Amino acid sequence: MALHPVVESVTKRIIERSRPSRGAYLAHLDAARIEGPQRGALSCTNLAHGFAAFPANDKLMLKQVKKPSVAIVSAYNDMLSAHQPFEHFPAIIKDAVRDVGAVAQFAGGVPAMCDGVTQGQPGMELSLFSRDAIAMATAIALSHNMFDSAVYLGVCDKIVPGLLIGALHFGHLPAVFVPAGPMTTGMSNKEKARIRQLYAQGKATRDELLECESQSYHGAGTCTFYGTANSNQMLMEIMGLHMPGAAFITPGTALRDGLTRAAAQRAVAISQQGGSYTPVGQIVDEKCIVNAVVGLLATGGSTNHTLHLVAIAKAAGIVIDWDDFNELSGIVPMLTRIYPNGDADVNHFQAAGGPGFVIRELLDAGLLHDDVTTILGKGLRAHCAEPFLDGEKAIWKELPAQSGDDSVLRPVAQPFAQDGGMILVKGNLGRAVMKISAVKEQHRVVEAPALTFNSQEDFMHAYTAGKLDRDFVAVIRFQGPRANGMPELHALTPALANLQDAGRHVALVTDGRMSGASGKVPAAIHVSPEILAGGPLGLVRDGDIIRLDATTGTLEALVPAAVWAARSQATADLSSSHIGMGRELFTMFRNAISEAEKGATTFPLPSPIPTTVPLHDAADIGDTVPGSDEDFLIKNPK
Numbered sequence: 260m261a262l263h264p265v266v267e268s269v270t271k272r273i274i275e276r277s278r279p280s281r282g283a284y285l286a287h288l289d290a291a292r293i294e295g296p297q298r299g300a301l302s303c304t305n306l307a308h309g310f311a312a313f314p315a316n317d318k319l320m321l322k323q324v325k326k327p328s329v330a331i332v333s334a335y336n337d338m339l340s341a342h343q344p345f346e347h348f349p350a351i352i353k354d355a356v357r358d359v360g361a362v363a364q365f366a367g368g369v370p371a372m373c374d375g376v377t378q379g380q381p382g383m384e385l386s387l388f389s390r391d392a393i394a395m396a397t398a399i400a401l402s403h404n405m406f407d408s409a410v411y412l413g414v415c416d417k418i419v420p421g422l423l424i425g426a427l428h429f430g431h432l433p434a435v436f437v438p439a440g441p442m443t444t445g446m447s448n449k450e451k452a453r454i455r456q457l458y459a460q461g462k463a464t465r466d467e468l469l470e471c472e473s474q475s476y477h478g479a480g481t482c483t484f485y486g487t488a489n490s491n492q493m494l495m496e497i498m499g500l501h502m503p504g505a506a507f508i509t510p511g512t513a514l515r516d517g518l519t520r521a522a523a524q525r526a527v528a529i530s531q532q533g534g535s536y537t538p539v540g541q542i543v544d545e546k547c548i549v550n551a552v553v554g555l556l557a558t559g560g561s562t563n564h565t566l567h568l569v570a571i572a573k574a575a576g577i578v579i580d581w582d583d584f585n586e587l588s589g590i591v592p593m594l595t596r597i598y599p600n601g602d603a604d605v606n607h608f609q610a611a612g613g614p615g616f617v618i619r620e621l622l623d624a625g626l627l628h629d630d631v632t633t634i635l636g637k638g639l640r641a642h643c644a645e646p647f648l649d650g651e652k653a654i655w656k657e658l659p660a661q662s663g664d665d666s667v668l669r670p671v672a673q674p675f676a677q678d679g680g681m682i683l684v685k686g687n688l689g690r691a692v693m694k695i696s697a698v699k700e701q702h703r704v705v706e707a708p709a710l711t712f713n714s715q716e717d718f719m720h721a722y723t724a725g726k727l728d729r730d731f732v733a734v735i736r737f738q739g740p741r742a743n744g745m746p747e748l749h750a751l752t753p754a755l756a757n758l759q760d761a762g763r764h765v766a767l768v769t770d771g772r773m774s775g776a777s778g779k780v781p782a783a784i785h786v787s788p789e790i791l792a793g794g795p796l797g798l799v800r801d802g803d804i805i806r807l808d809a810t811t812g813t814l815e816a817l818v819p820a821a822v823w824a825a826r827s828q829a830t831a832d833l834s835s836s837h838i839g840m841g842r843e844l845f846t847m848f849r850n851a852i853s854e855a856e857k858g859a860t861t862f863p864l865p866s867p868i869p870t871t872v873p874l875h876d877a878a879d880i881g882d883t884v885p886g887s888d889e890d891f892l893i894k895n896p897k
């Protein structure tokens with residue numbers, strides 16, 4: 260099937276837009292690689308330090324500087340149910356790598372935040388920043404420069420994007436992402452949401468709510484809704500950075516361990532010494548990024564990826580924006596119904612056919628680029644396969660021709676919706692993202708008076724005081740990355756859903772975020788520019804009529820032009836968001852972060868290394884430092 264013309268034209272536009280920075284990125288990639296094992300660039304002292312504590316055989320291999328060394332970068336901790344299984348992965352990886360005559364070294368751990376633990380709490384104001392902190396921690400691990408390939412252990416929201424951003428800054432190294440898989444299905448997400456709404460109405464006790472949450476989140480593995488974590492997993496499959504079908508296999512099973520071993524050995528095979536050298540910086544190219552956007556849209560993935568995919572692309576020198584998402588969303592059909600876009604969870608999705616089925620359907624429909632490079636080599640079609648066990652080894656078989664459950668997963672010929680359900684809305688309030696895949700048709704246009712709030716707490720106080728039983732558009736202000744770290748406001752969902760269920764026309768507009776698990780209430784989020792960057796959201800006053808129209812992509816304050824022009828920006832005391840819970844440590848992030856549509860990043864777009872002087876003298880002619888996004892050169896004061 261020929262490639263869809265919109266996929267083709269958007270890809271061409273991105274390639275053109277990215278040409279200078281992508282060229283610079285690939286030059287950096289070539290400059291970073293040496294012939295032979297990377298540790299050959301180290302001194303004897305460096306090297307001895309790098310293998311001092313290793314078992315004799317590993318030490319000998321490292322000393323001989325012939326066989327590849329694989330870095331293990333892990334986001335293990337006990338806080339995220341999704342990451343807790345990683346505790347045992349390094350030993351499995353080291354054994355598997357030894358079995359193919361190489362060495363694996365635990366290069367470093369990276370921090371990982373659970374958005375479920377911090378949702379509605381002060382810690383959520385560090386969450387987005389943690390993505391780039393994870394990228395920095397990944398760089399710290401890899402900066403030992405002992406490695407010829409790497410495996411990355413991560414699943415959740417900011418972690419996979421952070422690991423991939425870090426890995427792309429070592430784009431000369433091959434990368435294989437290793438997931439831990441979803442927890443088994445407990446109480447359904449729909450029943451959990453119902454009890455939450457009852458609690459918000461005072462019709463369920465705290466003990467009943469805690470029992471419900473504990474039955475939903477009951478064990479090791481990723482939460483089973485299709486939020487940002489499981490969107491990450493889908494993207495790793497579509498970007499060809501997972502062994503095929505690794506995403507949604509339950510932790511603690513023989514197949515899970517077989518997939519981990521296979522991933523470790525693939526990391527050796529695609530090292531320079533392994534013979535199939537495949538650096539991650541070449542895998543993640545413009546076509547790979549477009550494939551990721553298409554996969555996100557076809558599965559109703561998390562709105563957080565309108566930030567994270569932009570940031571990941573930027574790390575590889577590729578520039579994408581919300582017009583790209585919007586245009587692709589218009590032609591990408593919705594192939595899945597996984598909560599919050601339906602009642603099923605990722606275990607049901609996996610049983611119905613899983614990621615390989617989605618990839619095959621989109622390839623056959625000309626909606627994905629097949630001519631990409633993945634960890635398996637040339638072509639994405641190799642990832643349309645399902646893993647099985649042969650003894651202890653993972654093997655792959657062809658997928659069934661049909662979906663196992665067409666209430667969860669459908670072919671392109673019979674989609675749940677003709678479009679991807681994630682759109683750009685814009686107008687005199689700025690540009691924003693809106694996910695409509697989980698919003699009923701009758702709620703996709705809301706025109707109602709604005710009620711402004713400077714925090715989610717203020718909103719909840721008004722709700723519990725019974726002041727919100729009316730039609731309104733909640734404008735939650737000062738929630739942008741520079742203001743307070745752009746928290747998710749998902750804790751407002753039960754209250755807003757109750758009002759919607761009671762027949763009120765309600766919507767949310769904010770420069771903050773929502774969870775990938777948010778859904779039924781119309782919300783225009785990530786409003787750019789944010790208020791603190793002078794965004795017009797700061798001109799809204801209580802009572803202004805706001806029109807949010809998903810059918811026309813409109814976000815407007817219906818205020819007479821002269822009145823609007825005479826207004827000044829609202830102000831707020833944000834100091835309580837800059838002190839406590841470690842938020843003081845992230846002042847530099849708030850000051851340096853780019854706007855949401857540019858990925859809310861703290862690192863610069865790759866810029867050309869001046870060819871007139873060797874790399875180490877770059878400082879003599881100025882440093883490139885991260886600006887808002889117009890990276891600038893500090894001219895040499897001499």
Ligand SMILES: O=C(O)[C@H](O)[C@@H](O)[C@H](O)[C@H](O)COP(=O)(O)O
Nearest residue numbers: 374375378486487488774775776
């Ligand atoms: O983007 C996401 O998917 C969310 O950040 C998710 O990771 C978060 O943990 C949810 O808030 C938990 O969902 P519940 O609040 O419904 O348990």
Ligand code: SF4
Nearest residue numbers: 373374375415482488
């Ligand atoms: S999916 Fe969200 S709530 Fe679940 S473990 Fe990951 S970060 Fe935590």
